[in-house]
Amino acid sequence: MRRNGLEPKDVLKTLRSFVNDLPENQKEALAVDMRAWERTHLENVTTEVIHPVPEPPEKPRPVEARWIECPSCGRKNRINEVFCCACGQLLEPPLSKTLETKQFADATDMLFTDEYFGEDSILTFVVRDSGARYEVRPQMRRHEMVIGRSSNSGSMAPDIDLAEADGAGLGVSRLHMALRYEGTDNAVHVYDLGSSNGSFINGQRLHPKEIRILRNGDELRLGRLVLRVVYQHPGEAL
Secondary structure, eight states, X not given: OTTTTOOHHHHHHHHHHHHTTSOHHHHHHHHHHHHHHHHHHHHHOOOOOOOSSOOOOOOOOOOOOOEEEOTTTOOEEETTOSBOTTTOOBOOOOOOGGGSOOOOOOGGGGGGSTTOOOTTOEEEEEETTTOOEEEEOGGGOSSOEEEEOXXXXXXOOOSXXXXXXXXXTTXXXXXXXXXXXXXXXXXXXXXXXXXXXXXXXXXXXXXXXXXXXXXTTOEEEETTEEEEEEEEOTTOOO
């Protein structure tokens, strides 16, 4: 099988069912024969390297011994051994690094995403036409915050009052949108409260009660009033 070009690991897989049923003395004899064949085969293989220009010889680098542990007795064997030198157990080649489990980025990398909103962050709404700013910290509230507009006839005022930004003329409802801070995923969630003229994030309309994550840089439209969303983290300048 080796003469036909099969790799050692493929030969091992093919012989496994036959080797496991052999007596111990035959296993050892087979291991000796296989190791002798491998050594003879490697000694007979020569490779000719032609250099167009003679180069100075390189200093030999020390070869680091690599080992594999026998799954049966735990004995250390060299990586190129076929059978365990102590118990004769057939040795499996180590798994390729390409099959190792990949790890995701560290959780602290969330700080650099647009949806991250920490316990010390500040949420700012900037009115597009006038530049008016509304700064809030929803993580300090136990209940959800309401965005809307107050009126002279009503006794209930929203947490973020857009009346001075001509909210009434631009179609903002008294109770237009709600937002709340979710500490488990460090994000701000928003949803429409069944407003008359609807809520939009980056041009996409929200269905009533549809929860969406608010991200830094989003364009939020309530009726015809457009707000730009800005997250400010500690140590950052707006």
